[in-house]
Amino acid sequence: MRRTTNIYGNRDPRELPAYPVTEAAHYIDVPVSTLRAWIGGQRGFRRIINVPTVSDGQLSFYNLVEAFVVNGLRRKHGIPLQKLRRAVESLKSLAPDSKHPLAELDLQTFARDLFLDSSGKLVNVSRGGQLAISEVLRPVLERVEKGVSGVARLYPLTRPEPGSSPKVIVIDPRIQFGRPVIAGTGIPTSVIRERWKAGDSVSALAEDYDRKIEEIEEALRYEAA
Numbered sequence: 001m002r003r004t005t006n007i008y009g010n011r012d013p014r015e016l017p018a019y020p021v022t023e024a025a026h027y028i029d030v031p032v033s034t035l036r037a038w039i040g041g042q043r044g045f046r047r048i049i050n051v052p053t054v055s056d057g058q059l060s061f062y063n064l065v066e067a068f069v070v071n072g073l074r075r076k077h078g079i080p081l082q083k084l085r086r087a088v089e090s091l092k093s094l095a096p097d098s099k100h101p102l103a104e105l106d107l108q109t110f111a112r113d114l115f116l117d118s119s120g121k122l123v124n125v126s127r128g129g130q131l132a133i134s135e136v137l138r139p140v141l142e143r144v145e146k147g148v149s150g151v152a153r154l155y156p157l158t159r160p161e162p163g164s165s166p167k168v169i170v171i172d173p174r175i176q177f178g179r180p181v182i183a184g185t186g187i188p189t190s191v192i193r194e195r196w197k198a199g200d201s202v203s204a205l206a207e208d209y210d211r212k213i214e215e216i217e218e219a220l221r222y223e224a225a
Contacts, residue, residue: 013061013173013174013178014060014061014062014150014151014173015052015060015061015062016052016060016061016173017051017052017054017055017056017058017059017060018058018059018060018061018173018177018178019058019059019060019061019063019064019178020057020058021035021036021039021057021058021059024059024063024064024067027064027156027171027180028064028067028068028071028156028157029071029156029157029225030067030071035067038067038070039051039057039059039063039067040057046085048070048081048084048085048088049063049066049067049070050063050099051063061151061154061171061173061178062099062100062103062104062151063100063103064154064171064178065100065102065103065144065151065154066100066102066103068140068143068144068154068156069102069103069107069140069141069144070084070102072140072141072143072162073114073140076139076140076162077140079113079114079126083113083114083126084114086126087113087114087125087126088101088102090125090126090128090129091105091114091116091125094116094118094123094125094129095116103144103150103151104150104151105117106146107141108122108141113125113126113127114126139161139162139163140162142162143155143156143157143162143165143167152172153170153171153172154170154171154172155167155169155170155171155183156169156171156180156222157225158218158221158222158225159221166218167183168182168183168214168215168218168219169181169182169183169189169218169219169222170182170183176188180222182209182211182215182218182219185209185211187209187211187219189219189220189222189223190223192205192209192216192219192220192223193219193220193223193224196220202216202217202220
């Protein structure tokens with residue numbers, strides 16, 4: 001019987017530095033300079049995302065999800081970064097065991113405030129833990145899929161609006177070393193793009209990979225973003 005090797009050892013692949021800043025910025029559609037500021041800070045600007053201690057500036061999968069959430073909450077829901085930073089600090093006090101609260105906790109947004117879904121109640125962490133009961137907006141956060149042990153995978157946006165972006169492309173740290181693939185497969189979107197640029201038609205790619213034409217088109221749309 002052939003013995004399989006766990007390339008990660010006892011390490012959680014979600015915690016490992018795996019994404020250079022330029023690559024991560026491409027995956028979540030955020031300017032490289034903005035992402036650098038979020039993870040490294042700048043003069044007069046404190047960072048909001050903590051990358052692994054020994055990372056050479058690379059992001060982990062958890063960091064990628066955090067950046068995706070920050071970008072979504074800022075761009076789609078208009079939450080100012082200063083308010084979001086205060087919310088993260090409140091989340092850390094509410095859940096001290098969480099190293100990546102924006103990625104690990106069950107979050108929701110409403111009326112430009114950030115909430116933690118705790119015991120069936122909505123806690124407004126942007127206002128120091130004040131309880132609030134309201135309808136919430138979920139379109140960005142629903143793209144972060146969680147399993148029993150925490151974040152399992154991320155469905156990045158392929159179109160400007162979350163509601164119009166099908167969950168066809170997925171980033172899973174256990175598949176293709178966390179590179180974007182067509183959901184349910186190990187087919188990297190980058191490979192689809194390279195073959196298309198080389199002259200393969202969408203229909204030919206769909207036939208070769210036994211996928212729907214719509215999936216190939218979505219992969220190309222994602223890469224083109």
